Amino acid sequence: MAEMDTSSGGGHKKGPGVKKQKKLSTRVDLTPMVDLGFLLITFFIFTTTMSQPTAMQLNLPKDTDKPEDQNKVKASGALTLMLGANDVIYYYEGELLPDGSNFKTTNSKEVRKVILDKKRSTNPEDFVVVIKPDNEATYKNTVDILDEMSINVVKRYAMVDISPVEEQLIKATEQASGGK
């Protein structure tokens, strides 16, 4: 008398995955798998190109005893940067005054501003940056400063040894700020 409804309500539902049917769907949606695959691909594409280490060229000036090269640079156009411990950078413009009044302190982020200010205010021919790392400066400080030279397009710069006077000034500044 009663009709056996074997369609099991599959008519009004969209899609093949139908509930309350004896046969379950075996279809798997592979879209996330493809997404994963492409994510991995892009990862490998990017990492293979970035694994080459780059090299930074450094040309040292010849160590001549003749002060000819130093005389060519006008003292007023020079910016001297001294690299100290704990990523602190001391600097002065021009020549070091006897009372050390133009001896200032800065850190690695501000130094770019300092270099650019000095670069703007001096004649391009006279502008030179003298880098003097002391014994407590790290190699990273040195490379960062040389990097700043190329970031700010400083054409003339030199890396020389620090003088005893400057070392004393650094120590005095460190003690003064350490005491605060």
Next chain:
Amino acid sequence: MPKVKIPRKSTNIDMTAMCDVAFLLLSFFILATQFKPSEKLEVHTPMSVSNKVAELKDVVLITFDKDGKVYFSVSDENKNQKADIIEAVNTSKNLGLTPQEMQSFKNAQSYIGVPFSQLKSYLQKTPEELAGATLPGIPVTDTLNNELTEWMRAAVASFQGKTMNLMVKGDNKAKYISFKGVIDAFKKNDQMKFKMITSPEGVEPGTELYKKNLTATAK
């Protein structure tokens, strides 16, 4: 009334093929990547905006780690230069090295990290023994006895006629004094040009170099 049958069209695309393509590409890239030779020395180099790629041939590499220990090595392809270097050092310092010991320097991936006094015993060790050992490094900080000068002299002599790519790979935390010792050794051998190996870093927009690069590429 006629039953209107709405034609049902399947909107599901079979993604199997797409998945196959994706994994084929992935396998290609995995196989195509060349793994860097595993670093025996842990050196974290500083970053720089330089975009010149480091050379791989004819390289004389000076590495110094965060404790300031200096290591000297030559690229593996330059077997003749390596042989010349070790023989020159042997004769000038009267170390009395046997051919076997000299051979261990000529092997691939070798590097020197000891003063001359310990060189003979160092070269007798196998690579497995060296892998875990902490080495004292070549002394460079003493200005009167900068041993790297000797190594550099031998290197310069062996590379006569060929361009020698002199490279320095330093750790971020190494103190300037080690770097200075290395530079002094270079200066004494009249090697004024060298490259420093750094990790790549992007140029910040707004800086002068960035503007310079823009105008250069625009031309």
